[in-house]
Amino acid sequence: MTMEKRLMLTRRQFVSQSITSGTALAWARNASGGDPPERPVTQAIRDGEPFDAEVIDAHAHFSGFLEGGKLPPGVKTLFRAMDRCGINLSVFSNSSAIGAPDVEGFRAGNEAAIAAMKKYPGRLLAYLVFQPHFVDASLAMAERILEPGPGPAGFKLHGVAHHYPVDGEGYRRAYQFAHEHKLPVLFHVKSSHGAETPTLRNEPLPVVLSRVLSEFSGMRLIIAHYGRGIDDWAGFTANHPNAFMETAASGVPFRVLERTVATAGPGRILFGSDSTYLSPGAQLAKIAFADIGEEAKKQILASNARRVFGKSIAASKA
């Protein structure tokens, strides 16, 4: 995969632009036989070229809206974003299913997501949006995850958009389903403008989600956007073996990934771009420039996601 990707997309530019660098010379020495070494991810980001290393995006979206049952137009934009940076696979949810005001729109959005992942196996993997105000429709839709063959990977919850308590009955049904079937759940718990998912008794979110994770230990909870309170959630993640943090954020404090890795460990962090809402190049750069070592970067960029989504990725490619 790596060699093919470089030959198709970057070899000429890479060699012509950086032939004097040690990496390019090493690459040239290997060009006549064997796989060329991967460029360090920092070099790819500096050159503005697609990554050689595998990249799985654990948080992506379509940005468009449904039109007559067709795929949202945003899928092409998502592919452009992925190709420009070298993102191999995006795990996405359909924004129209998150924002749907009625059950019909909600179902149609999720159906479009399933259709897209089936149309583009190996490149797209869907989260089903679980809407706690439409519990019956959400649970009916969840059965699609259990069908044989390629299917959605898990749930996307958006507690801010749906303004629903994290410990409310609707969400507990989602946790129960995810627990029974060992599914990943990407949870947007807090937004950049400060709004956060409510709790029934006004307890802090990490406290409530700690109880949730103890009770539903089969679920793999991915805290979207670092939880918008990175240091709190890094400690939370360290304390719960079935918790992960996802990295998409429009602005992050200096050296935050280094601190997150030190607290939560590199094995508990998943790269996410929030593309096509946010610019994926900016999100990848956070990982590429971090002072955490190449191996930790590869874990965050792909191998952790392979662990979390492995079964669904395998089914998608089968």
Next chain:
Amino acid sequence: MPAWSYFDCDVMIGTSRIPIRDEMPDADALLREMDRYGIEKSLVYYRDGANQRGAREAEKSDRIELCWVLPLTLRSPEDRLEAHVDRMIEAGAKAARFLASDGPSDPPVILKPFLLGRVYERLQKHRAPLLLEGAPLYRPEGTARYGLEDIDAICSSFPDLPVILLRTHRSLQTQLVMMTRKHRHLYFTHALNTLYGQLETVVKTIGAGRVLFGSQMPYWDPSLPIGMLNYADLANEQKQQIAGGNLQRLLDQVS
């Protein structure tokens, strides 16, 4: 190597009695970070407005330019804050920014020309850029009390004064673009233009000549604006303008 090189307009170094996390105490620490991110040059101010210490650090490397910190507080109507601009020019600094004090007795930061007009006039005379924090334009912050109407007033009254707004929030993009069209010496950094395609849209609308790279190290992670620009669907010439060319041009015009 990329065909564009970075000149960061928004960096702080130095220490104070109250430490901040990940501070960069001196030029050496900054240069290490610049190397890590591939930043060629930086326009730097010293913490708490210690300009002389900043000047000593800037002397250590030709990759560092000093940004002079101007006081904001008028203690009496006779205070001549513009004299600080003269000191700045004498010290060889080519850009200025204000230091907002946030002690309990400090007055709010007010940028209106009736208070600071002579400072703007003196900066304009030298064509020295004035850098202003963009955060208060989006949401009141600390003692800062200014909005887009104040920027509009400054740019209208001092049309040859280059004004650089730092880290403006993406939600203000339309208003900023409109103001930039109106004022030929208004600029802003793209650190928070993080929406997909937003930077490209800005460049398409007003050109690449009005957007600058500013990281706000050591408070914010510089990798986001770098990644955004490196992967933007723009020509290399446009990337070079934004990465460093525009700032260099502005500093070259200072007399």
